[in-house]
Amino acid sequence: MIPALEFSQIEGGYEPGLPILRGASLSVMPGEIVALLGPNGAGKSTLVKAAAGLVPIWSGRVTLGGRDITATPAHRMVREGLGFVPQTENVFANLSVLENLLLAAALVPKARRGTIDAIFTLFPDLARQRKLAAGRLSGGQRQMVAVARALIASPAVLMLDEPSAGLSPKLVGLVFERLQAVRATGVTILLVEQNVKAALAIADRAAVLVEGRERLVGRAADLADDKRLAHLYLGGGLEEA
């Protein structure tokens, strides 16, 4: 089976000479929810940004459904079928909810365009607020808009960077529940998260990134009980657990 998204030995970083990713590899299979975990500075955000074309990749490959997208410019990713929800500033605050969606929809070919109605079915709260400027929404609702904006382009794979950041536990539960509904529509999800518990609760598999490389990969259920997970977060190595 061809991975929906695959990273092969990715090395890269923002500044030449300052590598953040040091040979990271990861496969995400179609229909999976994969959680990308790891301590601060490990490079989790950087990895998904590299896939999105926002961070330079020095060596290695990223493929989407078997197609090499390593050199694809950032603005072409939606056409390829890769969606990305950044952690902060992830909606156009000066555009209304509806305009955020209309813009995103217009940027993919007609066949791939989701409908506003389908989006509003998935996110009923947003329907009521469609005319409001996205910047005026609460944190949780903004997060919904951010995900909706990515979804309306009908991505095959959706990457999210810490969607739980800044949200109350109840809202986190809500967002993650919506993500499961999204997966049920056939979208593959790669989830970067600091909230290990919540992420592992909905993920099928998980990978732990430490210092730019994947260190521990396995089924989410297994990892939840694995003592080595905590150890990696605290700065130890795999062997010492």
Added chain:
Amino acid sequence: MELAPLLSYIAFFLVFAGIFAVMALGLNLQWGFCGLFNVGVAGFVAIGAYSSALLTGPPEPERFGGFGLPILLGWIGAMLASGVAAFIVGVAALRLREDYLAITTFGIAVVIQLVALNAQTITGGPFGVQSIPRPFFELLGSGLAWNLAYLGLVATVLALTWWALERLVASPWGRVLRAIREDEQAAASLGKRAAAFRLQSFVLGCMLMGLGGALYAHFVGYIAPEDFLPILTFQIWAMLIVGGSGNNLGAVAGALIVWAIWSVSGGLLREVMPQAEQARGAALQVVLIGVLISAILVARPRGLFGERARVSRHADGHDG
């Protein structure tokens, strides 16, 4: 070729280069050391020139000034006047972000030029100020000897300015200044003190521009509003860009180089263009210089002697 006219030309050239160097040093203090973007250089030069001219010149009917004071007092007055003007502008504008500071200082220069042109009873209007006294005139008359003497004067002033600035920049005051330029956080944590430092840097820089204006006025003996157009601002900026900002050598070297390019291109165009087309030739000269500056900005943003490109106070950072 006769020696005297050649020497005279060289002296003339070097006097102007030196005057521009003083102005460039002032701008360097503001931009190179403090990151302040002053697009109103011509305005502060004008204030200095007019102040000195009006203080030291002979009285003129229906026009303010003409106090006949000694030239040295005129120069000090020039520095004070531009310093005060800089203080007023600085207090209002320095806390603005850099592009707003640019627009504001540009506006200042436009208004100053407007006043110079229209306030006939103060500035002589379009006729300007004439008969500005020249130092040593009674002793040396006009001609090569006087040009050389004035060159010595300008060189002395330049050397003193250089020395003072080098001492200043190496001092604790200078170190704080660099810290403010390099590190936005440091600037924020210093709070009000950072604002005070920026103001001091701005005022000092403008005082040097005023001094340059005074040096110019007393060399040429006659000033008018069209001596202080935006092109002067651009010339000084060009000198700083070519020479490289952040150090004083760059400012002075830039002044020399850009003035040389300007003079040579001007001379060449005068030779090449027929008499009737002189105005068009002058326009073409500006275009060529503008193109040259743009090319340097693109190809070697650091200039010839400059330090590493400074971090903008509003640089767009990366996420995470």
Added chain:
Amino acid sequence: MLQLVADGLIVGSVIALGAVGLTLTYSILRFANFGQGEFMTWGAYLAVSALTFVLAMTGGGVMQPIEPFSFGWQLLVALIIAAVLTALLALLLDWLLFRRLRHGNAITLVIASFGAALALRNLLQFFYGTLPEYYSREIQISLRLVPRDVMGGLRITPDQLLVIALTGVVVVGLHLLLTRTTLGRAMRATAMNPALARVAGVDVDAVVRATWVIGAMLAAVAGVFAGIVGQIRPMLGFDLLLPLFAAAILGGVGSVWGAVLGGFIVGLAESFSVPIFGAEYRAATAFLVLIAILLLRPTGLFGEKR
């Protein structure tokens, strides 16, 4: 007093159009373009050349005015040609200069635009000389719209009325572009967050080019309008630069309606300053407006905090 209002609206129209172009490039390209004034001047002069060309192509002779205006359809064609050429000029300038400086220090772009403006102004003088030009030698009779005993009365020429009206049309058209079309939404999105725009699929380079084109075309139209109600001279754009900045900042950088309102406010302020300070100092009024807004409310009337 009514006359002052009318004069203010006429000047305000030109300032408003120029300021709208300026505010768009300012918010999307993220730098204060000192060259916007020169785009106006070039637009006005290119229309002069285009008019000569169109007249020559259509059998020569003098432009027959369409009553009651001072110009004929040939000027409208010339305007379109000039707008296109000015847009090309802006794209050329971006390609030669601004595009290569975008990665670096933000303020370098401003310095470069100042220098480019100087070069453009002088290039224009090189080609066209320094004498003023006119689109038409027709003398316009101003219409008395309001009798003298009502607030001082009002006289206005058909040309001036047309300029005000057309400015409104252009601005409404631009508003529709920005709010109803994908390009418009993409432009507004890029102004807000270029990185997110890329992620959403916006070709930011294309948006940049579109912004230059729209900004330059607006400037060219403004320049031609200035030439219709006044004279065409090399300093046309430079003299409007300060009012343009004042209007854009007053309105809030990035806001089209803000720039329009700002333009009319600056125009009215200039007009009303004439009986107080004299006509020579009207340019200083724009500066006073600028200082006032920067001291009181730097984000402008409709601007967002950045």
